[in-house]
Amino acid sequence: MSKEPVAVVGIGQTKHVAARHDVSIAGLVREAAVRALEDAGLSWADIDAVVIGKAPDFFEGVMMPELYLADALGAVGKPMLRVHTAGSVGGSTALVAANLVAARVHRTVLTLAFEKQSESNAMWGLSLPVPFQQPLLAGAGGFFAPHVRAYMRRTGAPDTVGSLVAYKDRRNALKNPYAHIHDHDLTLEKVQSSPMLWDPVRYSETCPSSDGACAMILTDRAGAARSPHPPAWVHGGAMRSEPTLFAGKDFVSPQAGKDCAADVYRQARITDPRREIDAVEMYVPFSWYEPMWLENLGFADEGEGWKLTEAGVTELDGDLPVNPSGGVLSTNPIGASGMIRFAEAALQVRGRAGEHQVDGAARALGHAYGGGSQFFAMWLVGTQPPPG
Amino acid sequence: MRDVAIVAFGQSAHRRRTDELSEVDLLMPVLHEVLGATGLKANEIGFTCSGSADYLAGRAFSFTMALDGVGAHPPISESHVEMDGAWALYEAWVKIQTGEADTALVYSYGKSSPGRVRDVLTRQLDPYYLAPLWPDSVALAALQAQALIDAGDTDEGALAEIGARNRTAAVDNPYAQLTGDVPAGDHLVHPLRTGDCPPIGDGAAAVVLAAGDTARALCERPAWIRGIDHRIEAHSLGVRDLTDSPSARLAAEHAGAFERPVDTAELHAPFTSQEVVLRKALGLGDEVRVNPSGGALAANPIMAAGLIRLGEAAARIHRGESDRALAHATSGPCLQQNLVAVLEGESAHE
Numbered sequence: 001m002s003k004e005p006v007a008v009v010g011i012g013q014t015k016h017v018a019a020r021h022d023v024s025i026a027g028l029v030r031e032a033a034v035r036a037l038e039d040a041g042l043s044w045a046d047i048d049a050v051v052i053g054k055a056p057d058f059f060e061g062v063m064m065p066e067l068y069l070a071d072a073l074g075a076v077g078k079p080m081l082r083v084h085t086a087g088s089v090g091g092s093t094a095l096v097a098a099n100l101v102a103a104r105v106h107r108t109v110l111t112l113a114f115e116k117q118s119e120s121n122a123m124w125g126l127s128l129p130v131p132f133q134q135p136l137l138a139g140a141g142g143f144f145a146p147h148v149r150a151y152m153r154r155t156g157a158p159d160t161v162g163s164l165v166a167y168k169d170r171r172n173a174l175k176n177p178y179a180h181i182h183d184h185d186l187t188l189e190k191v192q193s194s195p196m197l198w199d200p201v202r203y204s205e206t207c208p209s210s211d212g213a214c215a216m217i218l219t220d221r222a223g224a225a226r227s228p229h230p231p232a233w234v235h236g237g238a239m240r241s242e243p244t245l246f247a248g249k250d251f252v253s254p255q256a257g258k259d260c261a262a263d264v265y266r267q268a269r270i271t272d273p274r275r276e277i278d279a280v281e282m283y284v285p286f287s288w289y290e291p292m293w294l295e296n297l298g299f300a301d302e303g304e305g306w307k308l309t310e311a312g313v314t315e316l317d318g319d320l321p322v323n324p325s326g327g328v329l330s331t332n333p334i335g336a337s338g339m340i341r342f343a344e345a346a347l348q349v350r351g352r353a354g355e356h357q358v359d360g361a362a363r364a365l366g367h368a369y370g371g372g373s374q375f376f377a378m379w380l381v382g383t384q385p386p387p388g
Numbered sequence: 389m390r391d392v393a394i395v396a397f398g399q400s401a402h403r404r405r406t407d408e409l410s411e412v413d414l415l416m417p418v419l420h421e422v423l424g425a426t427g428l429k430a431n432e433i434g435f436t437c438s439g440s441a442d443y444l445a446g447r448a449f450s451f452t453m454a455l456d457g458v459g460a461h462p463p464i465s466e467s468h469v470e471m472d473g474a475w476a477l478y479e480a481w482v483k484i485q486t487g488e489a490d491t492a493l494v495y496s497y498g499k500s501s502p503g504r505v506r507d508v509l510t511r512q513l514d515p516y517y518l519a520p521l522w523p524d525s526v527a528l529a530a531l532q533a534q535a536l537i538d539a540g541d542t543d544e545g546a547l548a549e550i551g552a553r554n555r556t557a558a559v560d561n562p563y564a565q566l567t568g569d570v571p572a573g574d575h576l577v578h579p580l581r582t583g584d585c586p587p588i589g590d591g592a593a594a595v596v597l598a599a600g601d602t603a604r605a606l607c608e609r610p611a612w613i614r615g616i617d618h619r620i621e622a623h624s625l626g627v628r629d630l631t632d633s634p635s636a637r638l639a640a641e642h643a644g645a646f647e648r649p650v651d652t653a654e655l656h657a658p659f660t661s662q663e664v665v666l667r668k669a670l671g672l673g674d675e676v677r678v679n680p681s682g683g684a685l686a687a688n689p690i691m692a693a694g695l696i697r698l699g700e701a702a703a704r705i706h707r708g709e710s711d712r713a714l715a716h717a718t719s720g721p722c723l724q725q726n727l728v729a730v731l732e733g734e735s736a737h738e
Contacts, residue, residue, distance in 0.1 A: 056448035063443040063511040067720040084470040103485035241466035256463035
């Protein structure tokens with residue numbers, strides 16, 4: 001028996017900010033969930049199950065917080081699952097929820113991811129105690145900067161490419177009312193002269209630390225038929241993982257990322273992603289990851305990704321807009337960042353992205369990664385139901 | 389729904405401390421055991437899913453190192469839940485139901501020894517109203533036990549008998565940590581005595597799932613998952629009737645547990661008093677063999693103890709000692725969240 005087609009009929013986000021002192025963790029997640037329900041024209045009673053995701057529990061200092069959030073998310077008496085796959089978790093969570101519908105276990109599922117990073121210090125939360133990690137390897141930037149440097153050496157990309165990405169994403173964010181960083185005075189020169197944090201990654205080329213939540217309502221064909229707004233249809237979704245370290249590991253373009261994209265394209269019958277995909281929401285926490293993932297995801301040949309960025313192809317009005325929402329560089333509640341990518345891709349094909357809408361977007365890719373460039377989650381959504 | 393079965397189960401010998409072993413060290417032999425039992429290699433498995441908690445390990449992303457034990461190269465289709473491995477099994481079962489995989493490797497592990505588990509589990513509670521008071525897992529279970537005694541559902545003597553029955557059964561379980569003649573002991577938190585509480589320990593478990601004919605090819609008598617469901621209750625103990633478990637009953641209903649009697653039940657009841665609650669909620673009479681493995685009172689590696697209930701029930705079916713078994717897993721304070729699966733041997737109702 002074939003899988004049930006899965007539709008995204010509701011999306012809700014909080015306004016992402018550095019610190020939501022006005023709400024509890026429960027208040028934060030409920031705000032996003034209520035907005036998703038309103039978008040879908042549904043109520044709590046319509047939800048069969050809840051799938052929640054977030055990054056390490058140390059970020060809020062609550063172990064398995066879904067237990068405490070069951071009431072706020074209307075899950076009492078229902079199944080509730082908690083996913084955790086590092087930075088890719090927002091994407092993985094959506095895929096686990098989509099599978100519940102695809103397998104016809106449930107008809108309508110609420111999926112949600114959040115992080116309330118103001119409850120702790122995320123950089124130190126990510127810095128493992130010795131002996132699990134060498135001293136002074138502080139935060140994610142310390143881990144990823146050498147791999148960016150490896151990409152630059154390998155491709156000969158000019159030093160300025162990273163700043164172009166950051167400048168583009170932060171300007172796109174001005175068109176997204178939910179984005180965290182709204183810096184109206186930003187210039188390319190300011191990006192290029194911002195303090196160096198982890199060479200070659202500068203302050204303005206680094207993701208912020210945000211409080212925020214993102215929720216989606218996923219449903220089956222019958223549910224989609226009742227949707228008050230156009231749904232986004234899931235055409236393909238996949239997860240791939242590889243170990244943190246092994247002989248032959250390519251941190252610049254990990255095999256797991258390539259395999260994950262290939263699986264999604266196969267399911268969605270995409271043979272030429274550059275031509276057939278209209279918008280991409282990819283997980284770019286440090287600016288240089290845009291050209292790196294352009295290659296890893298098959299949008300550019302090896303060594304050529306930076307040329308797309310430099311030529312403006314990934315601009316909002318370019319040939320292949322990347323992160324029209326402003327991306328992770330503008331908004332980063334870590335555990336939610338992957339789901340925001342998936343949700344923003346869905347918003348594009350639903351035609352509901354507002355000022356950052358890509359004209360005529362019919363197929364969009366949502367992408368997330370995590371751990372030591374080892375966990376990948378992606379989905380491809382479209383305006384039309386999947387064939388078959 | 390596709391027919392999916394547990395075709396292999398393995399667990400570590402559960403111990404109070406395993407200072408010399410990393411999580412990977414703990415896990416590797418168990419993974420090799422279940423893969424060896426089926427003849428499958430890691431890269432022949434369709435989907436892999438695990439359950440664990442960073443708070444036990446005391447470090448973020450602790451599951452990433454465990455992945456090294458799987459041998460995830462070439463890359464694998466894989467996911468992780470910050471839950472007991474029973475829920476990882478549920479996610480894998482759903483994945484197989486989509487048709488995207490025919491086999492799945494499910495594992496979980498927990499090392500309670502590095503920290504003080506009673507304190508650690510308080511971090512699971514409402515961070516604004518409950519966690520600041522540090523009410524520990526034994527104290528909360530004691531509230532539940534007292535509620536049961538007040539309701540006339542049990543007394544201290546009956547609780548002691550439950551502890552003795554489980555640990556006597558565990559004598560035949562080579563993996564159990566606490567077996568045989570264990571004294572009821574002094575009150576730890578009134579009315580619970582040391583004998584009413586689970587041992588604290590480290591352990592790991594793994595199962596292999598397979599669909600249809602693949603399952604029949606991999607296992608002589610697969611343990612078919614006839615139904616599986618899980619439900620959660622309100623978090624605040626003040627709004628719950630602690631003498632009942634409506635979420636366990638609801639999960640059992642959805643899993644089809646009440647359609648026909650089961651001959652065996654593996655209940656994830658870390659405290660003797662919780663077996664009383666679960667027997668009542670699940671309608672288990674004296675004719676049902678409850679916890680022939682000794683249950684969580686004999687070995688309670690947190691995050692794995694629920695998956696072990698599914699594995700123990702399945703192993704009993706594999707060996708022909710059960711035709712229809714109920715397996716249960718729990719999470720959260722005082723049985724807040726519950727999963728129920730019904731497993732059957734092939735000949736049970738043809």
